[in-house]
Amino acid sequence: MHVLILGGTTEARALAEALHPWTRVTSSLAGRVARPRLPVGEVRVGGFGGAEGLADWLRAHHVDAVIDATHPFARTMSFNAARAAATAHVPLLALRRPGWVPVEGDRWHSVASLEEAAAALPGLGAERVFLTTGRMGLAAFAACPQWFLVRSVDAPAPPMPARTEVLLDRGPFTLPGERALLSRHRVDLLVTKDSGGAATAPKLQAAREAGVPVLIVRRPPVPEGVPVATTVEEAAAWVQAKDTAGTRRGVSTRP
Missing domain, CATH: 3.40.50.720 (NAD(P)-binding Rossmann-like Domain)
Structure with missing residues (x-):
């Protein structure tokens, strides 16, 4: 199984580490930080050329699942990921850390x-x-x-x-x-x-x-229809479920 993780967030790096022992992982970084902290596994840096370019990349590299673990404010990338995943018929999950909640004393x-x-x-x-x-x-x-x-x-x-x-x-x-x-x-x-x-x-x-x-x-919403995980553990379980379903069918996890 080949999983593409979008984003250089803390959660993206943790997910790559969690998945790497048992599946192929490629992490994609935007390239906006000069010296990023690199995750384990394969790494690519730079854009895809919009939603169409990403869809082409998913097909060419036989990607079975995509995790959008970009920054919560990376609105353009998230919507491109949703469009590309739908076009290439690849399952997509958004990994989003919970937002902050005010407590007593906050202004x-x-x-x-x-x-x-x-x-x-x-x-x-x-x-x-x-x-x-x-x-x-x-x-x-x-x-x-x-x-x-x-x-x-x-x-x-x-x-x-x-x-x-x-x-x-x-x-x-x-x-x-x-x-x-x-x-x-x-x-x-x-x-x-x-x-x-x-x-x-x-x-x-x-x-x-x-x-x-x-x-x-306020953070922008996740694209409509995209399932959301709030922890690395939830995202890893989602990938494992996709992998298990594909193994049982004896085919790729892509629908």
Whole structure:
């Protein structure tokens, strides 16, 4: 059985490791990070050329199942995966870590996009913003007069806000470290995406303890009709079930 895993997330790497001992795994990385953490098994880097290109790749490489384990905000890739899997008649599963849930003491404000987040800044009275939405979306804040602390794995490129300090760092992050960061830079607003997961969650607790409000961008929905697993174990069990069904029929797991 040949499984294609889309994405360089923590969950994608863990799934590749879980599947690798008993099935062929190819992990596809977008190539946006200069030095990505590579999973076990076969690895390819770069795009496919849209949904049609991905469908062709699935056929050419005899892929039996696809796991969309991309970042929860990789909307284009997720929809291309859904279209390609349907075209090539290959089973598709989305692996999505659960989103964050506010708890008592949180001061969250929810928006649908980075553009809405930028428009909301004046109403929140923010002057010093900790921006953790990644380096690809800074253009939405380019015209904002506030001071921004931007944290990303690789250095961002213009356009970006005029008053920006860049912090190059990669999670997981610690609670003491996030507390110190908010205090040192006198942050009065945290802007983030609802990425979920534990690696970057300490910033939310640090903001809660400091009374710093959080402007959180809601994640886009999974394409309609695509089943969702919320853990690596669920995704591995789905693949194993597909593999077992194919073995019993004596044919490929592809319908």
